[in-house]
Amino acid sequence: KLRCYMPDLGRLLEQLPKNWGRWGKDDEVGSLNFLTAQEVLRGVASVKQGKVFTLGIRIAAPEGDPIWPGRATAHRVNVMDRAHFMCGKAEPLSGGGEWADDMVVMYLQGSSQYDALGHVWYDNTLYNGYPATTTVGAMSKASVLPIAERGVVGRGVLIDMARFRGKDCLDRGETFTHEDLEAAAAQQGVEIMPHDVLVIRTGWIGKFYRTPKEEFYKDFLEPGLTYSPELVHWFHKKEIPNLVTDTIANEVTVDPESGVVLPLHCALMRNLGITFTEIIALDALAEDCAADGQWSFLYTAAPLKVVGGSGAPVNPVVIK
Ligand code: UVW
Numbered sequence: 001k002l003r004c005y006m007p008d009l010g011r012l013l014e015q016l017p018k019n020w021g022r023w024g025k026d027d028e029v030g031s032l033n034f035l036t037a038q039e040v041l042r043g044v045a046s047v048k049q050g051k052v053f054t055l056g057i058r059i060a061a062p063e064g065d066p067i068w069p070g071r072a073t074a075h076r077v078n079v080m081d082r083a084h085f086m087c088g089k090a091e092p093l094s095g096g097g098e099w100a101d102d103m104v105v106m107y108l109q110g111s112s113q114y115d116a117l118g119h120v121w122y123d124n125t126l127y128n129g130y131p132a133t134t135t136v137g138a139m140s141k142a143s144v145l146p147i148a149e150r151g152v153v154g155r156g157v158l159i160d161m162a163r164f165r166g167k168d169c170l171d172r173g174e175t176f177t178h179e180d181l182e183a184a185a186a187q188q189g190v191e192i193m194p195h196d197v198l199v200i201r202t203g204w205i206g207k208f209y210r211t212p213k214e215e216f217y218k219d220f221l222e223p224g225l226t227y228s229p230e231l232v233h234w235f236h237k238k239e240i241p242n243l244v245t246d247t248i249a250n251e252v253t254v255d256p257e258s259g260v261v262l263p264l265h266c267a268l269m270r271n272l273g274i275t276f277t278e279i280i281a282l283d284a285l286a287e288d289c290a291a292d293g294q295w296s297f298l299y300t301a302a303p304l305k306v307v308g309g310s311g312a313p314v315n316p317v318v319i320k
Contacts, residue, residue, distance in 0.1 A: 007259040009122045009266055016229055017236045018271040020128045027128055028146040030117050030273020031241040034195045035154045042195075043155040043298040047319050053285045055244075055301075056112040056315030057205065060104060066208040066279055067110050068248050069220050074106035108144070108311040114152075114303035115276040115311045118142030120265040127270050138308025147275060148305040148312060152242055156299030156318060157196045159184050160286045162203035169203030170223035175252045177226060178234035190295040197242045197299040200225070201282040205246040224252040227263040235268055243268065244277040244299075244316070277301065277314065285318060294320050 023033045059065065060076035067073055080101035084090040092098050109115065117127040118139050124132045130141040161176050162169055164184035170176075181200070185192050192198060202223050208216055224247050225231065235243075243250055251264040268274040289295045301316035 007255075007261070009260055009263060012227065012255075012258055012260055012263055013232075013267050013271060016232045016267060016271065019236075019273045020271075022273075025128070027273075028117065028142045029150055030127055030275065031239065032147065032150060032152060032273075032275055034239050034241045035152065039154045039195050043153060043300075046155050046296045047298050048294060049292070049320050051288065051320040053288070053318045053320070054315050055280045055282065055285065055318060056313070057279055057281045059106065059111050059313070063209060064213060065111055066205055066216075066248055067107065069217055071107045071110050074104055074110055076102055076104045078102045106313070108306060108309050108313065109278070111313045112279045112281070112315060113277070113311045114144055114147055114301070114314050115269065115278065116142055116144040116147065116309060117269060117273055117275065119269065119276075119310045120262070121270055122266055125270075127273050135310070139310055140308065143307070144303055144309040144312040145305055145307055148303045151300070151302040152197070152275070152316075153298070153300045154195060154197050154241065155193070155296055156199050156244075157185070157190055157192055157296045158199045158201060158282065158285060158289055159192070159295075160188065160201045160290070162201055163286065163290060164188075167203065169207040172219075172223065173221040173252060173254075173256070174223040175226035175256065176224075177228060178231045185295075188289075188295045189293065192238065194239050195241060196238075196296075197244060198240050199244040199280075199282065199285075199299070201246050201286045203246070203283070204248075205279060205281060206283040220253065222247045222249060222253045224250060225264060226252050227255045227258070227260070227267060231264075232267045232272070235274060236272055240274055242275045242277060242299075244280055246280050246282040248279055250276045250278050277316070280316065288320070292320075
């Protein structure tokens with residue numbers, strides 16, 4: 001009897017659509033296939049003012065970087081600087097030139113990042129039916145590399161859920177649905193069109209920088225999109241290629257109905273092949289969109305080309 005109350009992803013997602021095989025048995029970029037040359041031109045056509053925004057957060061900031069609990073924040077260290085020359089540890093180049101070198105140790109999911117489509121799975125199977133054993137050691141299928149090689153360019157649309165709810169930031173665990181997205185879009189006077197890169201602001205990453213860390217991570221529970229079969233069908237019908245948010249996991253941490261943790265990772269990423277872009281800085285872009293009323297733009301991004309990576313850092317560029 002207990003078993004039927006256990007959170008179960010398989011049961012939650014059965015009967016729901018999958019895009020496996022839609023772009024061939026060897027496909028590794030999923031719904032990004034919707035971003036054809038025509039979609040690139042549709043994105044270019046939404047450039048009206050020449051304003052540029054970069055959406056990556058700072059890496060290894062003194063105030064810390066937002067990360068999923070359990071991961072370590074990025075750590076940058078100098079391995080060469082003026083001090084090495086002053087104390088004789090390094091010799092100037094012939095002619096007198098000196099230099100600085102440094103390195104960063106970080107989780108590939110520890111900053112603004114693209115998840116590989118193989119980043120999550122259940123039932124031993126990841127996107128396109130690849131066996132989960134292809135993740136062992138390094139990802140040999142659906143890694144971040146094919147996403148990085150192709151790049152992501154199209155029309156982006158920003159939906160500001162925090163502003164729609166009249167807040168700086170959504171509350172811990174606060175949820176919203178595709179219907180809320182449509183209502184917010186209508187209020188903003190913009191349409192979420194098929195093949196749009198869907199960018200959603202909750203205010204959560206901005207809040208990280210204003211909140212003591214113990215408070216931010218206490219009983220960690222992010223706001224975000226919440227699972228429903230109708231929401232999955234909506235994403236499928238809209239053929240959304242890429243979901244971009246200013247949260248760490250792109251969805252409410254725990255589905256309040258079923259108790260399943262991060263069900264949309266599997267419903268959207270594993271099953272529909274929608275790429276997830278997380279920990280994105282959206283406050284400045286949202287302020288500007290609210291001021292000039294232009295909520296759509298050219299969205300461009302390419303994560304780093306990490307061979308076998310389950311994700312990779314990115315600094316998307318938006319042009320309005
Ligand atoms: C997890 O891997 C838990 O989440 P994310 O996709 O946010 O990195």
